[in-house]
Amino acid sequence: MTSLAKFLSGLLGSAFEQNGLPADLGVVRVSDRPDLSQFQCNGAMAAAKQAKKNPRDIAMKIIETLSEKQEFKRLEVAGPGFINIDLTEDCIAAHTQAIASDDRLGLGAYPSDTVILDYGGPNIAKPMHVGHLRASIIGDCLRRVYDYAGYNALGDVHMGDWGTPMGQIISELELRGTLGQNLTMEDLEKIYPEASKACKADEKRADMARAATAKLQDGDADYIKVWQQFIDVSVAGMKANFDALGVHFDMWKGEACVHHLIAPMVNDLREQGLALDDDGAVVVSVASEADTKEIPPLILYKRDGAVMYGTTDLATIVDRVQEYNPSKIIYIVDQRQSLHFEQVFRVARMGGIVPNGTDLIHAGFGTMNGTDGKPFKTRAGGVMKLEDLIATGIDKAQARLDDANLADDIGPDERQDIAQKVAIAAIKFADLQNNRIADYVFDLDRMTSFEGKTGPYLLYQAVRIKSLLKKAAAQSMIMSNNFKIQDEDQVLALLLAEFPDHFDLALRNNTPHVLCDYAYKIAQSFSSFYSNCHILSERDEDLRASRLGLCSLTVRQLELILNLLGIQIPERM
RNA sequence: GGUCCCGUAGCUCAACUGGAUAGAGCAACGCACUUCUAAUGCGUAGGUUGCAGGUUCGAGUCCUGCCGGGAUCGCCA
Structure with a gap:
């Protein structure tokens, strides 16, 4: 099954071929002048350009070739060489009947490869706000579309659970002497902004947070225990939001899930001569001669030894390729991160982390502005939950x-x-x-x-x-x-x-x-x-x-x- | 400053990837409920597609240059 336009494209395409012209010129679309016809084909004009002939003559020949076909009520040349097409009532009725008796309502077959969709991206210890809306529902919609097409579509929430904010909160709890005590989501929502603010204001405080992040990533047992509590509390809150929206995920993975893959991955990149030491950090240079813009290197390890989200994103690709061998990985993430994904995708290609046949796609979305055209804020100036x-x-x-x-x-x-x-x-x-x-x-x-x-x-x-x-x-x-x-x-x-x-x-x-x-x-x-x-x-x-x-x-x-x-x-x- | 994205009706957005007369919704005005749900339908008005060139049979769409807005440009995510 297919659409009427595609069916007609087939008919017109073979008519073009019979006249010694490329079949793809026969592509038919729904007319943008419904007062003139139901469908139109513009290929005669393109053909005329290539063959340096009169487009109307070519269109006439196509129509003559098709004159025997029963489906057409009317076929005529219009304007510079448009072919206007009307179908008979019988043909439309038969097609409608075919759609009505088809479970897929006329939709054709698609591949059944695995496609991983990365969307939602909520952060631990932060309440979900309206900014998460787009990522969640666009991602969920695309997952449904790929799934319905026939792909093995898998949605991954990819939580932000392994970065600097974790160290900021842990160090804050340590300073307050409340590390290890029970926490509610409300506590976390209060503590995180305070910790983040303190780190921005004071470089020494920021150093503490960085050290705590590195210690956590190093697997410190006490830290891991508190961190696990952040996760449990936060995930409960996320699920409430996603359930209300009807947004589904097949995987509840986060950055931390791939931590064990990072060291071997970086070693491999070192052996390939791609990962290099640079002023205490470990980076991969991704610039190429053909670039029209400057692309900074991707940092795998910071000077303090902690990893960044580019590192976890890369390790997540390792994980996904190993576990699912997807034909596509689609990231439904804010458009402002396009440079980041460009860097990550380049390293993935250069280092052979992703097979050639696997597409890496950043399906970015635009910024959410308020009615004043500036980034959205509530009347009180905050974000809306x-x-x-x-x-x-x-x-x-x-x-x-x-x-x-x-x-x-x-x-x-x-x-x-x-x-x-x-x-x-x-x-x-x-x-x-x-x-x-x-x-x-x-x-x-x-x-x-x-x-x-x-x-x-x-x-x-x-x-x-x-x-x-x-x-x-x-x-x-x-x-x-x-x-x-x-x-x-x-x-x-x-x-x-x-x-x-x-x-x-x-x-x-x-x-x-x-x-x-x-x-x-x-x-x-x-x-x-x-x-x-x-x-x-x-x-x-x-x-x-x-x-x-x-x-x-x-x-x-x-x-x-x-x-x-x-x-x-x-x-x- | 470099790079990328955006600029379409008063407002919010489309336009099938180069096609014919640029379409919707909101707001405005005027009609239509004793009739299958009026959270509706029908109509009117609203445009030099930021500006100026170029490419061609044809440009909102492609190329160049301006103007305006936004994003981004190594140790946050």
């Missing part, structure tokens, strides 16, 4: 349910469940619909609004369809996949046929917003269909059965895409 954002969303959704007077026939448990799903849909969709790479504006009001291009709008359309199908079933109405394609139905049917194209693009570029955009178009197209056509009251029984079938297909499609986005649909709202 993730749990506070979620709670705000749920409160707003509850209030909305009250306004709509939906309290009467829905019990408190279901109301709570609806509010939760609406809030998460709102938050996730507001974030995921933005292009991953660009900076974006974090606007709490917009994020928790339920009208227009929002998550709740998508839920609403899906819920309306579900409700309608329930009514049809209650009246024992027949639903058919023997589609009758009329004007109103055709727009929706053609749109549903595009799914594999959008999925493919989202997968290829690691861009969830493509799926958001497509899901929104489906919801919008359905909503328009819904208000233009009466479905249950349609008198033509065949048409009614066809429309019910189309509704059913639409809601399956919506549910699938929302699921890929990590958004759940309530039964009613």
Whole structure:
């Protein structure tokens, strides 16, 4: 199975070949002028450029080659050499039927290799804040996309649990004489900023922290014991946040997990002549002659003997290659770390840490700014905790349910469940619909609004369809996949046929917003269909059965895409 | 200063990787609920795609130079 555009690309491609032209010129896409045609092919103009011929003549020849085909209702040359394509109603109906009887809704096959996705990246001893939102939900969405495609997709939370902050906290506890006492998450959240501030202000204090970090990494038993407590307390907090968001991980690993791999890895890099001593530190130079920019060396060991996150990132690659032999490792991490990943990836390649066939991809995302365009801060000037954002969303959704007077026939448990799903849909969709790479504006009001291009709008359309199908079933109405394609139905049917194209693009570029955009178009197209056509009251029984079938297909499609986005649909709202 | 990213409607964002008349949402204005859920639909208005060149049948998209914003440039993550 595939999309109509891909199917047509095949037909046009072989027509190009029969005319002695490259098949890839036959690529067909959904027309960007729906008033003129359903699909278009622009290859004749590219062919004309190469062959120095008239593009319209080439287009005419292609059309003649295709004239026998039954699928086409209309094929014509337009403008400088566009080939405009319309399919027959029968062809569209048959394709819609094929999608409806396919479990994968038309999606083709993908490889089944292992792909590791590294996202979330919460830090020990720090509360999760809104800044973790993007990394978590983009990563989780991509994991779902790769998983659905057929890959063995594994999400790793990759906690920050082995760096300088650990030493800062431990040394702070030591100074206070409370090392070894029980700690709560609240204690940690208070102590860490104080310790961090003290280290910034005083170089001697910072030295203590560095020494403590090195001692911890050296495996000091007492330190490890306290550190393990940090982990236990912090992970409980993280899980609460991730559960609320519906973000899943297959591995709860952290930087510390790979500590035992570091020494052998560095030795290996030394033997290859890549890792060198430099002013007390151990570094790998990664600059190359072809560089247009200066790339600093990657530091494996600092002068104080402690490792840095580049070292643990590298050792994590060693671990992942050994354990899973992935074909891709994708890092969903802030775009500002692109230089860091460039360094790590280069060392991984130079040192043969990663096989040639394994792609290392930094799928970076932009900075989160406030409505003033500057890095986001709450009114009080601090960061907003993730749990506070979620709670705000749920409160707003509850209030909305009250306004709509939906309290009467829905019990408190279901109301709570609806509010939760609406809030998460709102938050996730507001974030995921933005292009991953660009900076974006974090606007709490917009994020928790339920009208227009929002998550709740998508839920609403899906819920309306579900409700309608329930009514049809209650009246024992027949639903058919023997589609009758009329004007109103055709727009929706053609749109549903595009799914594999959008999925493919989202997968290829690691861009969830493509799926958001497509899901929104489906919801919008359905909503328009819904208000233009009466479905249950349609008198033509065949048409009614066809429309019910189309509704059913639409809601399956919506549910699938929302699921890929990590958004759940309530039964009613 | 070097390098990289960004600049599209009043605001927030798209534009299928070079295609035809640049599309959505919000905000504004005007319609449509005795009819399958109005968290909705339909319509109006809103643009010299930062500026100036270039490449070509064709540029928001590619190349050059400016202007403006951001990030980053070895011992934090």
